[in-house]
Amino acid sequence: MSTGHLFVIGATHHRTPLEVRERLALDADGARALRDQLAALPGLREFAVLSTCNRIEFYGVATGAEVAAQVGGAFCRRQQFDPAEFARFQLDLRDEAALQHLVEVAAGLDSQMLGETEIFGQMKQAYASAQAAGHTGPVLNRAFQKAFQAAKQVRTQTAITTGQVSVANVAVELAGTIFGGLEDARILLLGAGEIGEKTAKAFQSRGAASLTVASRRLERAMELATTLGASALPFEQREARLAEFDIVVCATSTPEIILPQAAVRAAMARRPARPLFLIDQALPRDIEPTVAELENVFLYNLDDLARVAEENRAAREAETLKGRAIAGEKARALWQQVAAQVTASDPAPAREPARPGADASVPETR
Amino acid sequence: MTLPFTDRTWLWLAAALYLAGFMQGSIALFKRGRPADGATYLLILLGYLAQLAGLGLRGRAVGGCPLGNTFELYQFTAWSAITLYLVVGATFRLSLLGYFTACLASTVTLVSLLFPGWDAGQRVRIFGHNPWIELHAALAVFSYGVFALLALTSVMFLLRHFSLKSKRLGGWFSFLPSIRDVDHMGVRLLAAGTAILGFALAVGAVYWARPETVVNLDKIVVTVAVAGAAFALLLLRLRGILLARRFALACLILFAAALLSLATVEPGRGRIPARPAPAAR
Numbered sequence: 001m002s003t004g005h006l007f008v009i010g011a012t013h014h015r016t017p018l019e020v021r022e023r024l025a026l027d028a029d030g031a032r033a034l035r036d037q038l039a040a041l042p043g044l045r046e047f048a049v050l051s052t053c054n055r056i057e058f059y060g061v062a063t064g065a066e067v068a069a070q071v072g073g074a075f076c077r078r079q080q081f082d083p084a085e086f087a088r089f090q091l092d093l094r095d096e097a098a099l100q101h102l103v104e105v106a107a108g109l110d111s112q113m114l115g116e117t118e119i120f121g122q123m124k125q126a127y128a129s130a131q132a133a134g135h136t137g138p139v140l141n142r143a144f145q146k147a148f149q150a151a152k153q154v155r156t157q158t159a160i161t162t163g164q165v166s167v168a169n170v171a172v173e174l175a176g177t178i179f180g181g182l183e184d185a186r187i188l189l190l191g192a193g194e195i196g197e198k199t200a201k202a203f204q205s206r207g208a209a210s211l212t213v214a215s216r217r218l219e220r221a222m223e224l225a226t227t228l229g230a231s232a233l234p235f236e237q238r239e240a241r242l243a244e245f246d247i248v249v250c251a252t253s254t255p256e257i258i259l260p261q262a263a264v265r266a267a268m269a270r271r272p273a274r275p276l277f278l279i280d281q282a283l284p285r286d287i288e289p290t291v292a293e294l295e296n297v298f299l300y301n302l303d304d305l306a307r308v309a310e311e312n313r314a315a316r317e318a319e320t321l322k323g324r325a326i327a328g329e330k331a332r333a334l335w336q337q338v339a340a341q342v343t344a345s346d347p348a349p350a351r352e353p354a355r356p357g358a359d360a361s362v363p364e365t366r
Numbered sequence: 367m368t369l370p371f372t373d374r375t376w377l378w379l380a381a382a383l384y385l386a387g388f389m390q391g392s393i394a395l396f397k398r399g400r401p402a403d404g405a406t407y408l409l410i411l412l413g414y415l416a417q418l419a420g421l422g423l424r425g426r427a428v429g430g431c432p433l434g435n436t437f438e439l440y441q442f443t444a445w446s447a448i449t450l451y452l453v454v455g456a457t458f459r460l461s462l463l464g465y466f467t468a469c470l471a472s473t474v475t476l477v478s479l480l481f482p483g484w485d486a487g488q489r490v491r492i493f494g495h496n497p498w499i500e501l502h503a504a505l506a507v508f509s510y511g512v513f514a515l516l517a518l519t520s521v522m523f524l525l526r527h528f529s530l531k532s533k534r535l536g537g538w539f540s541f542l543p544s545i546r547d548v549d550h551m552g553v554r555l556l557a558a559g560t561a562i563l564g565f566a567l568a569v570g571a572v573y574w575a576r577p578e579t580v581v582n583l584d585k586i587v588v589t590v591a592v593a594g595a596a597f598a599l600l601l602l603r604l605r606g607i608l609l610a611r612r613f614a615l616a617c618l619i620l621f622a623a624a625l626l627s628l629a630t631v632e633p634g635r636g637r638i639p640a641r642p643a644p645a646a647r
Contacts, residue, residue, distance in 0.1 A: 159399055163536070163540070174530075174535070177526070177529075177530065177535065177540075177542075177545065178530065178544055178545050178546060179544055179546050180543070180544035180546055180547045272606040272609055273606050273609055274546075275545060275546060275610075295609065295610050295611065295612075296609060296610045298530050298531070300533070304533050307533070308533070308535055308536075311536050312536070315536060
């Protein structure tokens with residue numbers, strides 16, 4: 001009877017706490033050394049290692065039931081990690097279930113931040129490295145390439161990537177629904193704390209070019225402005241110069257209101273045709289709530305942003321069932337294609353040799 | 367070679383294609399949770415070609431631009447709006463504009479087809495042999511088509527405004543364009559509509575000024591009032607007096623007024639000759 005099988009073992013954020021994942025994380029040298037070690041492991045016909053901050057996973061095609069455990073053992077020895085403890089957190093899936101996991105990971109369905117797309121790039125990189133080193137063969141090549149295709153399908157046929165799920169990104173997305181592109185939007189950041197900085201960076205990452213920072217302590221404002229490549233403004237001038245800005249992010253720790261309705265009304269009188277987006281991330285609030293009643297002014301506070309983020313997260317969650325169904329269907333079809341090669345007792349060729357001059361590029365998926 | 371379809375058959379086909387675009391867009395939005403702008407655009411384009419064929423046959427039969435009765439006026443208005451959408455939609459790619467256009471076009475064309483009385487008094491050569499008055503009429507009705515598209519962008523503005531103010535951003539609200547984009551589009555359309563209507567009036571004025579011409583005064587008053595309202599609205603917007611929600615509402619009222627004014631255009635004409643023999647069929 002054949003004992004060939006396809007497996008995935010490892011540890012992910014689902015069952016493994018952060019402090020354990022820290023100990024399991026592979027650095028570049030460690031990963032290289034481990035891969036060399038695994039390449040020499042008898043019975044391991046093909047393998048690829050995926051290492052990110054949320055997961056360490058070993059995908060392999062093996063002859064012999066004990067091989068997957070040997071891979072785990074080699075990894076534990078390298079990381080000086082107790083194998084018994086590793087077994088407590090360990091992910092261990094075989095054949096079709098392993099393929100389904102592969103597709104789900106590539107599609108972001110298994111990610112901590114559901115639907116994120118960074119994992120797709122990380123996975124492509126992991127596969128490219130394994131392929132360039134000649135560690136993959138006909139089964140894993142097909143499995144990864146088909147998984148990438150299926151992941152794209154999951155993302156286009158479901159809404160798992162729509163709607164931002166962090167407060168800072170929700171604010172940026174909202175600005176898009178008001179202004180369209182952010183290239184010509186002028187942004188004023190009131191408060192030089194961590195929350196404001198994070199939101200400002202989120203705006204910059206979406207193309208916002210004009211950013212001004214104001215803080216009660218001018219030197220702190222100037223410091224942050226230098227870090228962000230922005231300009232600084234004396235805090236006292238915020239009301240007088242409010243009309244110059246399209247988006248105002250308030251994140252101070254001031255207990256009183258710093259933008260009263262009268263100030264916003266006066267600013268709007270000077271720029272009536274341009275909408276003004278006010279983001280109040282402070283607690284207690286920085287902006288007088290009645291400002292929301294003004295024409296062409298859109299005010300969102302911390303609760304509003306959090307509620308939108310939560311709604312988006314719930315919407316993504318609701319899409320996972322649909323995504324998993326697609327992943328399952330693709331994994332079934334893929335398993336039917338590779339099952340014979342996986343379970344063959346004497347597969348030939350075992351591992352596709354590394355192509356001379358092979359680089360880390362991923363072959364075209366079809 | 368004789369075409370197998372009559373003019374009304376083509377116009378029914380056009381209405382069906384617009385309706386298909388609207389229904390397909392509704393299914394995409396409410397069942398699949400995403401807009402289908404490409405497919406909607408294609409269905410509208412096919413409907414537009416069918417409507418063009420229908421109006422072309424009609425025009426050949428009546429010997430001029432088919433603007434001889436209420437049915438033709440509504441059909442031409444819808445056709446004008448679609449003409450503009452096909453350009454605007456492809457250029458500015460405002461999400462959901464096609465969906466709303468399909469909704470408006472199917473409503474206007476189907477309603478005009480469902481009232482046979484509106485098409486009872488089909489008239490031949492209503493413009494005589496005067497190409498200028500034909501140009502005046504065609505441009506005036508085309509400007510109403512522009513106002514139709516303006517009404518659609520105004521509806522989109524109001525929906526986006528409501529979604530932002532009430533903080534309901536999910537569902538199909540998420541597919542609406544940004545509030546600034548629809549606002550800019552509204553201003554452009556109002557400016558275009560006002561300019562076209564103004565030019566149409568200028569062309570018509572040359573004809574009306576002739577002593578031998580008898581023109582219904584109601585028609586002149588109503589048409590000038592619509593043009594005046596459009597111009598005033600544009601001025602108020604550009605001077606920053608009428609903005610955002612109130613501007614969008616005013617644009618909707620302008621379009622409603624333009625549509626209602628068509629009722630005065632119809633009886634404003636002279637005697638209605640009998641429907642011509644079905645030469646174009």
